[in-house]
Amino acid sequence: DSGVTQTPKHLITATGQRVTLRCSPRSGDLSVYWYQQSLDQGLQFLIQYYNGEERAKGNILERFSAQQFPDLHSELNLSSLELGDSALYFCASSPKGVAADTQYFGPGTRLTVL
Amino acid sequence: EDKVVQSPLSLVVHEGDTVTLNCSYEVTNFRSLLWYKQEKKAPTFLFMLTSSGIEKKSGRLSSILDKKELFSILNITATQTGDSAIYLCAVTFNNDMRFGAGTRLTVKP
Numbered sequence: 001d002s003g004v005t006q007t008p009k010h011l012i013t014a015t016g017q018r019v020t021l022r023c024s025p026r027s028g029d030l031s032v033y034w035y036q037q038s039l040d041q042g043l044q045f046l047i048q049y050y051n052g053e054e055r056a057k058g059n060i061l062e063r064f065s066a067q068q069f070p071d072l073h074s075e076l077n078l079s080s081l082e083l084g085d086s087a088l089y090f091c092a093s094s095p096k097g098v099a100a101d102t103q104y105f106g107p108g109t110r111l112t113v114l
Numbered sequence: 115e116d117k118v119v120q121s122p123l124s125l126v127v128h129e130g131d132t133v134t135l136n137c138s139y140e141v142t143n144f145r146s147l148l149w150y151k152q153e154k155k156a157p158t159f160l161f162m163l164t165s166s167g168i169e170k171k172s173g174r175l176s177s178i179l180d181k182k183e184l185f186s187i188l189n190i191t192a193t194q195t196g197d198s199a200i201y202l203c204a205v206t207f208n209n210d211m212r213f214g215a216g217t218r219l220t221v222k223p
Binding site: 002042043044045048055056057058090102103104105106107108 | 156159213214216
């Protein structure tokens with residue numbers, strides 16, 4: 001158990017809908033990362049927040065957005081969902097969010113878009 | 115285009131064998147290279163490398179980075195069935211991070 005929690009574990013929804021994935025980092029970690037893992041694209045970095053502010057951005061679509069709240073939990077919002085958004089979404093946390101940090105992954109949220 | 119390439123994509127060995135997994139990269143403003151092990155669910159961190167030529171070691175696993183030739187290797191000695199997993203290499207650069215496709219290692223008894 002990494003100490004990172006993600007809810008929900010599974011989510012099934014329809015195309016065009018909007019969903020919110022939630023992540024609670026390890027106690028004391030200031031940085032949160034979001035990743036998408038699909039069969040055809042592998043693991044892709046989406047976005048990183050550090051202490052409430054966006055720190056780094058990867059291959060995140062405009063239909064996706066994220067934020068980190070004062071209590072350091074983070075939410076990833078996915079809107080206008082498409083079939084291709086079906087994937088496992090991981091959140092990870094690290095103490096400082098710098099290159100030297102170890103990232104601890106949560107168990108993931110499996111999103112299925114029908 | 116920034117990319118991370120792992121080889122082989124798949125590898126089957128027997129217990130006790132030694133394996134070498136490769137990760138090559140082409141990115142601008144390299145910061146670090148990370149190795150992860152992914153079994154059934156979430157990746158677990160193995161190593162982070164930032165300096166060339168310095169070996170990181172943990173038990174039967176070791177890794178080294180060559181920043182001149184832009185690659186890293188992950189060695190696993192005396193493999194066990196519990197080593198069966200997907201091994202992922204990731205490179206951080208600028209404010210981004212790119213993963214390789216992974217190497218699926220299967221260790222047979």
